[in-house]
Amino acid sequence: MVTATQSPRHPAGLAQKLADSGLRSTPQRELVYEVLLTKRDHPTADEVFARVKPELPGISLATVYNCLETLVQCDLVRAVNFERGPTRYCPNLRPHAHFHDELTGQTHDVDLPETLFAKLKSELPPGFDANAVEITFRGKAKSSAN
């Protein structure tokens, strides 16, 4: 029989990406990443902490902060900030925008054509060279996408 790792649900990419940066794969990092992948509602560090704790009761909030920062450094997760308030975390790596629903407070990922991002960058005045664009919409979502 194949020996299963403790958390086989996450993509194999994690251990590899960590190794690429000279970092180790640990139960805490795996679990934090898995939690992000499982419920993609852009949780805060506190929320991640709450979701992770039942599985790994000894984990500390500081470690959750550390793990999230590590994942961001490895380009496995994006940190998202709109409006004052705690940073939120998003494991969606494709270029996409965020739609912030003013009624529910929820944040939805919105895929936009790659060409639009390119067009935006091309609209910059001479001398400005952007390597990333962040787009946030605010409004009301009536869709079933909740």
Place this chain on the structure above:
Amino acid sequence: MVTATQSPRHPAGLAQKLADSGLRSTPQRELVYEVLLTKRDHPTADEVFARVKPELPGISLATVYNCLETLVQCDLVRAVNFERGPTRYCPNLRPHAHFHDELTGQTHDVDLPETLFAKLKSELPPGFDANAVEITFRGKAKSSAN
């Protein structure tokens, strides 16, 4: 001779806009607004406090927060949040994007064609109705626009 008001440099719009919301024009509000107009480098509340204090030594940080919040409510100023850290304030009311220079940490306003904002909104999936779009670029600015 014409009797000058204490702070004649700010647009006459301030007192009017405040009145529209049933609020009073005060020296603190006028000065905070004037400071934002004078140096448009997207200062934090602390920075505004520092700039305002020499002119009005008795002012408190709480008042600066209050004034900034008031100006945002009156649509005279926009609160800007990218990356974790203190909220910054921007008196530019035209639709525009922000360019965050990774080298200097400075933030520049970038005017984009109105049509682009419209196009972005039109790219949203059905059911998503945006009333605002925020765009932030990150990268390096080599221009003289510093």
Place this chain on the structure above:
DNA sequence: CACCTAATTTGGAATAATTCTAATTATCGC
């Protein structure tokens, strides 16, 4: 102009989010 009322400001305490620190624990290569 004196008063009444409500808006505003103030200083300090309280809260929230995050980072720091020093000590402990786990892991990797030999």
Place this chain on the structure above:
DNA sequence: GCGATAATTAGAATTATTCCAAATTAGGTG
């Protein structure tokens, strides 16, 4: 198995912001 290094932990410290109750200021009214 040992030693060096990485990672985690708990709690203290820091930063940004909000809250609160008291003092001040400003209009409007007679």
